[in-house]
Amino acid sequence: MTLTALFSLTSYGVLAYEVNGESFPANFKITSWTAEDGKSTITSEGVVGEGYGKVYLTHTFNVNSDDGMSGEFTGQARTINQDGELQYASLQGSWTRNGTIVTMYSFDTLNNGVINHAQGKVDLFAGTLKFEVFEVN
Secondary structure, rough: OOHHHHHHHHHHHOOOOOOOOEEEEEEEEEEEEEEEOOOOEEEEEEEEEEEOOOEEEEEEEEEEEOOOOEEEEEEEEEEEEEOOEEEEEEEEEEEEEOEEEEEEEEEEEEOOOOOOEEEEEEEEOEEEEEEEEEEEE
């Protein structure tokens, strides 16, 4: 098998990546956007089901491509439900941008040991983040 054929098969597998199984929606409104050289930080908040309650997010997006259209991000989440239970999470993943839409793929580790995979879109013009969240463990 030539390298070209192997690369073609590998690329197809990456493009065909699809997550399935139980999931829940998580939608947020951007509350601030801070721009710096080579990175931007977005904060957002929303109410999420599955016992999370009010959720506050901070994502710092770093550019790692020459065209500025992709990179990685890190962040933090804090949640508080109506019973006063507080949870926190470390957020990390990759992003790409097409026009006003940023597509994100995230793996999030919560303080209770749960690992979530979230994938979704940030609409920079509308000021929204819309994710589908899948529990990994």
